[in-house]
Amino acid sequence: MNKLIFTGRAAAAPELNAYGDTKVARFRLIRNDYAGKDENGERREKQVTIPFTAFGGMAETLAKNVMTGDQLVIEAKISNNNYTDGEGKERYDYNFEVVAFDYGAPGAEKRKKLAEG
Secondary structure: OOOEEEEEEEOOOOEEEEEOOEEEEEEEEEEEEEEEEOOOOOEEEEEEEEEEEEEHHHHHHHHHHOOOOOEEEEEEEEEEOOEEOOOOOEEOOEEEEEEEEEEOOOOHHHHHHHHHO
């Protein structure tokens, strides 16, 4: 099994859906990665967005508690997401499937909510 660790901030609150009895949450983490130096020798960064999928109770927990800007530490594995589209073409994709997570620092939205009581 692949074990991948990611850190970043939630781009938005996770979207929770149900497929039969299975709860599925989809969300994205945003992080800034080093992108070299500019012509003045100053550090440049590029924004990277990483999509994740969580299932079951973990999906419900993430959807209930994560707000835009919240920092998360995600342990994920890569899983296949192959399917046939509406035109009958085979499509090949992958998911970063959440195996475990920890909360990091709250984002501005959550800090404001906590301050209001």
